[in-house]
Amino acid sequence: MITGKNYIGNNQSAKGSKTYKTFNPLLNIENETVFTEATSDEINEAVVLASEAFRTFRTISGKKKAAFLNAIADEILALDDALIQTYCSETGLPEGRAKGERGRTIGQLRMFADLVTEGSWVEATIDTAQPERQPMPKSDIRKLLVPLGPVVVFGASNFPLAYSTAGGDTAAAFAAGCPVIVKSHPMHAGTGELVASAIVKAAQKTGMPNGVFSNLNSSGIEVGSQLVKHKGVKAVGFTGSIKGGRALYDLAAQREEPIPVFAEMGSINPVVMLPKALKNRNESLAKTYASSITLGTGQFCTNPGLLLGIKSEDLSEFIQNLSNEILKIEPSVMLHPNIIGAYENNKKKATSQPELNVVASYDAEVKTNYARQTITTVEGKTFLENPTLHQEVFGPYSIVVQCENAIQLEQIISKLEGQLTGTLIAEEDEAAQYPEVISALQNRVGRIIFNGVPTGVEVCPSMTHGGPYPASTDSRFTAVGIHSIKRWVRPFSYQDWPDELLPNELKNENPLRISRLVNNKQTTDKI
C-alpha cells in the first residue's frame, strides 16, 4: 500500500505540511495518494543515518552486498501488479513497457550482485616489498577501490524503474558499499514509494544497517538542494534535464568540500547519413527513423533529434519519405502535462526560428497530453549559425539538416555540444571515405553506432552511457553497465600493513580468489 510518507531509513515519516499528488496523463486526472514532502529535519536525519550506516556498510563482504541486491530484486518482483498498475497510472506508459523496464531494473540489480560476489571489480593491485632494493628499500603497497560514502540519487521522469529509486545509480552505489538517499521523482512518487518499500524490506531481511537507504518525497527543488549541500553527502547521481543537472553540479562545486556529481543530461543524438546509404536504403531508413523518433513518444535520452545529410535528390526524397512515415504513426501520450507543455513550448521555439521549414506535423485532433510528432528541415549554414536549433526538444521531434558538402557536415558535427550517442548511416565501403566526419563525430559523443538507431541502451560491460558535457557532467564515467560503479569509489592504498589486518581482497592468501595485479602480473594466485 502506498502511504505518501517518506522512508527515513527503515521508518516511515511524514512530519511536513507540504503535499502533492501524482498525475495520470491518460485519464488526465490526479492520482489519489497525497505525498508529504520531506522536512529539513527529516532530510538531516536521513543523511545522519546514512553516515552511521556507512561505518559498517562500507566494509561488509561482497556476498552480503549481493544478498541485499538480490533481495531488492526479489522484493520488487513481489510487488507484482501493484507496482505495474501504479507505474502505468503515473506515466501513461503501457503495461508492456512497465514490465520490460522492471525486467531491466531487476537485471541490473542481479548484475551488480554477480559483480560483487565475484569480487575482482575492486581492482586489487599489489606490489610486494623489496627490502634489499638500493638505494632505498621498497615498501609493500596494496591498493583497492573503496566506497565514497552516502550517495544522493535523483531519478529520471522517463524511466521510473530503471533510472530511478532502485535504478542503475542506486544499484551501483549499493554494490560499491555506499548508502543511498533517493530524492524521489514527484511524477512517479507512488512507484518510487513501492520500490523504496522493497529496498527497505530487503535491507531488513539481509541485515543491512538502518540508514543504508532512505526515500525522500519532494515536489520542488528545496529537498534536493539541501541534500546536495549536506556535509554528510559524498556524491550525487542524477538523470534528467541540463538545467536540473547543472544546478546540482553548481551546488556541489560550491560546497566547502566539493563532491562529484554524475549527471546524465540532454542529448540530441546526431545521425549522419552518408550519400550511398541514402540512395540504397532511402525508404527503409525513413521507416526505421520514423519509428525511432516516436518510440516512447520520443521520451528517450537517446532519441534521434538531429539528422544530418549532404544535399542531394536522395536526401530530399528521404525527407519526403520520413515525413510520410512519421505521419502514419498514431500519436501517443506523454508522461505528464508539464512534459507535454515543455514539448510544445520547445517545439514552438524551434519552429519559429528563421529559415526553418516544418515538413511534417501531425495536425489531426489528439487526446489531452498526447504529443504531435514533427519533422523540420534547415540548411547547413543556418543550423551552424543558430545555436537554438542545437537544443533538445524532448519528445517526438527531429530536425533534418541539409549540408552543402562533407566539409560543412564535419564543421557542424565539430560545433555540436557533447552527446550521448552519434550514429553513422553508411554503406560499408563508403564509411572509409569520410574519416574526418567519423573522427569529428567520435570526438563529440560517448557511443557511436553503425547503421542502427540510438534508442535502446544495452546493459552490458562494454556500454558507455555518458559523454562530453552536457551529455554528462563528467565524460570519464558511464551511467550504465558494471563500470558505472566507478563513479562511487576511490582508490585506497595500504603500505606495509599487517596481512591479518588487510581486507580479504588484499591478503596474501587471496581467500576470495579474485583476479589481482601482483607485481605487474594479473593473477588469481596467492602470494
Add this chain to the structure above:
Amino acid sequence: MITGKNYIGNNQSAKGSKTYKTFNPLLNIENETVFTEATSDEINEAVVLASEAFRTFRTISGKKKAAFLNAIADEILALDDALIQTYCSETGLPEGRAKGERGRTIGQLRMFADLVTEGSWVEATIDTAQPERQPMPKSDIRKLLVPLGPVVVFGASNFPLAYSTAGGDTAAAFAAGCPVIVKSHPMHAGTGELVASAIVKAAQKTGMPNGVFSNLNSSGIEVGSQLVKHKGVKAVGFTGSIKGGRALYDLAAQREEPIPVFAEMGSINPVVMLPKALKNRNESLAKTYASSITLGTGQFCTNPGLLLGIKSEDLSEFIQNLSNEILKIEPSVMLHPNIIGAYENNKKKATSQPELNVVASYDAEVKTNYARQTITTVEGKTFLENPTLHQEVFGPYSIVVQCENAIQLEQIISKLEGQLTGTLIAEEDEAAQYPEVISALQNRVGRIIFNGVPTGVEVCPSMTHGGPYPASTDSRFTAVGIHSIKRWVRPFSYQDWPDELLPNELKNENPLRISRLVNNKQTTDKI
C-alpha cells in the same frame, strides 16, 4: 641555453612585456635569465595548436607514443649538468636530490612508455552480437578508453622535475593521447624551459604534431586563469596549495562546459601513535620522526605535520625525545623567500593560538632563507575545537596532540579534513584493539602506512597519491602510478562498427595481443 622565452608548440616566442627572474635562495640573489610572460595571444595560439595536434595525436599508436615518451627521457638526460645546475640554483636543493628527482622523472616517463607499448591499459571491453536473442537481438558493442583533449598542467614548486614540466601529470597525459600545455612554475622557470626544450626536441625527432606541447611562462595568476577558462582546454592537472588548486577548480566548474580538475593540494598527514609502540620504541620513533619532519626542509606534501597520541608518560617522554632530536638537526634552506615567508607566517599563526605549547624551536642564528624547525603540543580538546590548528604549516613543523583517550583520538581523526596519508605506529598485536581508530583514519586518507613515515611516494601501480578533499579535488583518482592516466581519459563505445574501421585495440583479430574483457572473460585471444 635558457632564453627566457615561451614554447608555443615547437616555436620560441616572447611577445609580451611582463618579465621576471628566478631566485637562488642559497646565495640569496636573483638568477640572471629574464623570463617573458606569455601574452593572451600566445596563450590562445598554444591552445589552438594543441586542439589541432589532438586531431592526430589522439589516435597515434601506443608504440609511437612510447617512442615520444622515451625520447623525452633521453633528451632530459642529455641536458646533463646544465639541468642539474639550473635546478639547484632555482631551488637551493642539493645536487643529490636533483639527480634523484631526475631519475624519478625519467622513470615515470619510461613507465608510461611501457604501459602504452603493452597497450592493455585502454580496458578494451567487448560484448559480441547475439542476433538470435529474444525479444530483441543484441548489438555488438566494444569499448575502450580515449583521451579527453588538451590538458593544462600546473607544476609544483617543491618538485621542479617529477611534478612539473615533464612530471607525472604530463607523462600520463601524453600516454593517454592528450596534448599538454604547461603553465611554467615561476620559481623554476629555467629548469622548466630546459625540460620544455627536451620535450620539443623529442616531439620533433619522433614526428609528433606541432602543438602537442607548449610551455608558457607566468609569474602571476592571469596566464593560468586564461588557460583554464579556454574553450579548447579539456582538463587540468595541478600540484600545489589549497588556495591555488581551489581557485582553478572553481574557474573550471564555472565554465559553460565544466572540465575536470585534478588538483593535489595540502595535507598534514596525521600519524597515530598507539601506547605499546610508544612504550617500546620511544627513542627510535623520535629519531625517525625528527628526520621525517625535517626531510627536504619539510617541503614534502607528505610531511608529517600532525602526531596524535593518548596521554601517558610515554607520550610525554616521546615529546621530550622528539624535541631533543629535532634540535640536533642542522636547519636547511627553503625553496624561495616567498616560501620561507609563508612558513614563518603560518607558524606564527599556529603558535599564537591559545593553549598551544612550543616544545622545541631552533633558536640559533640561521642563514637567510633557512627554516627553523619547530615542534608544538596541545591537548586533544583544544585541537578538536580550533580548526586553525588543523591547517598545514608547509615546512619543518609538526604538532603533537595529546588525546584524553581512544575515543577522543577517534573523534579528532574523524574531524580532520581529507589527507593524502595517514600513519599508524603500533605493535602488531595492539593494532587489532583499535578498529574504530583505524577505520576513522582510513576514511580520511588516500594511503595508510603501518610503522613507517609518510614521506616518500613510491611510483608503482599500487600507489594512491590523492585522497578526500582537500588532499585532492577528486578522491577517485591518483596523481602517481600508471592509474593516474585515468584522469585524462573517458570510455568510448562502438556499436555494430565494421571490424576494419575499429581501432586495433578492438578488432576481432586482436592484432596488439592486449588483454581484453570479451563477453565477460578477460583474455588475449582473438574473437
